[in-house]
Each structure stands twice: as C-alpha cells, then as structure tokens.
Amino acid sequence: MSNDIDVPGGPVTEQLSHDEVAARTAAAVGYNYEYHEKYYVSREKVREFAHASQLTDPIHHDVEAARAAGHADLVAPPIMFSLIGIIAHRPLFENAIVGYGRRPVVQSEQKVHFHAPILAGMTLTTHVHFDQFRQAAGVDLIVTRNEISDQDGNPLVTSWTTLAGRSGEDEDPAFMQAMEKVMMYGAS
Numbered sequence: 001m002s003n004d005i006d007v008p009g010g011p012v013t014e015q016l017s018h019d020e021v022a023a024r025t026a027a028a029v030g031y032n033y034e035y036h037e038k039y040y041v042s043r044e045k046v047r048e049f050a051h052a053s054q055l056t057d058p059i060h061h062d063v064e065a066a067r068a069a070g071h072a073d074l075v076a077p078p079i080m081f082s083l084i085g086i087i088a089h090r091p092l093f094e095n096a097i098v099g100y101g102r103r104p105v106v107q108s109e110q111k112v113h114f115h116a117p118i119l120a121g122m123t124l125t126t127h128v129h130f131d132q133f134r135q136a137a138g139v140d141l142i143v144t145r146n147e148i149s150d151q152d153g154n155p156l157v158t159s160w161t162t163l164a165g166r167s168g169e170d171e172d173p174a175f176m177q178a179m180e181k182v183m184m185y186g187a188s
Helices: 018-027 043-052 063-068 078-096 173-182
Strands: 032-034 105-114 123-136 139-149 155-165
Touching: 018 123, 018 139, 043 078, 078 105, 078 123, 078 139, 078 155
Parallel strands: none
Antiparallel strands: 032 123, 105 155, 123 139, 139 155
16 A cells, blocks of 8 residues: 555645646545554444444443354444544545645445444554546546455455535535535534
8 A cells, every 4th residue: 555646736835726626636546545543443432333323232232242143342333434434534635635625525425345343342444545536517526445454454344435525716606505505514
C-alpha cells in the first residue's frame, strides 16, 4: 500500500476553481493508504453501538451469549464498520480529494461485503482506496473502498462508498436546498 501519488498542484493554500478541483480529484484516483491509527474494539463500544442502533440480540451485550453462539467475544453491530470508515477517510480529504472545503458531500450509495464479524478485543486496520471520480449533471461522484482487517490481517469488511458533492463555486440553489434537507447540522 502506498500513498505516493503525484497530485497536480501540490498543497492547497487558496480557493480552487471548479475545474482545478475536478482536475486534482481526477488525478488522485488510485490514491490509497493504510490509516495510521489502529482501532481497538472494546466491549463498551460494542454495547454502546448496539444500544444506539436499538439492537437487543444478546450477542452484542452479553459475553456468555456471544460465546454460546460460537463467537470468542461480543459481536459488533454490522454498521459499526462505518464509524471506522469515517475516521479513516479524513486523510483522503486532506491529502488527495481537496477543494471541497465546507461544501456538503453526502453519501449517495454504499455496498458492503462482510467477510467475518467484528468482535470485541480485535484491533482493526483500515486500508482506504480512492477508486473512481466522475462528474454527472453538475455533481461530483467519488467512489472509495475501505478494507478492514483484524490484527492478524484477516479480512472482515470491504465497503464501497459513493459520495456526491459539488466542487463548483457557483452553487446551485436547488442542490443546496436539497442538501439542507438531508444534512444534519449541530445546534449552538
């Protein structure tokens, strides 16, 4: 895995035009890296995520129930991998896909292949890949792939995420209105 890619223009220090953002993003297809921090899956985090996801199956809450079901420890809710992916994507948007700034980028599609369950006690490694970029109807479509494995290198989850955003300076009011309806903003 390597993140050695020649992204045209070097570091971004000023506002880029729509064409510059698109050119830099297209040139970054192929960028990949192993996220520098490992993610330790604690029992507490599994239980918190199961509670927040309203999952009541004992395999997410009770170690003995998980063991009786054939697992070594608590089983993380399947959607828990998304938390890890969000964290691991930060360098992608800091180093390769630049120029979107505070403009909304939303997930428009996701495909997931679960190889094995994520269990409490595992230490996870995430490899992030920038697989595809295209523009359609004024929207930038970015496809990423995350490969999550355990501490022994065994694959657990592969996910493909399509993100939609606009790099243009002249934002379409209809697009921005639609984004405000689906985006959640924190209250001050």
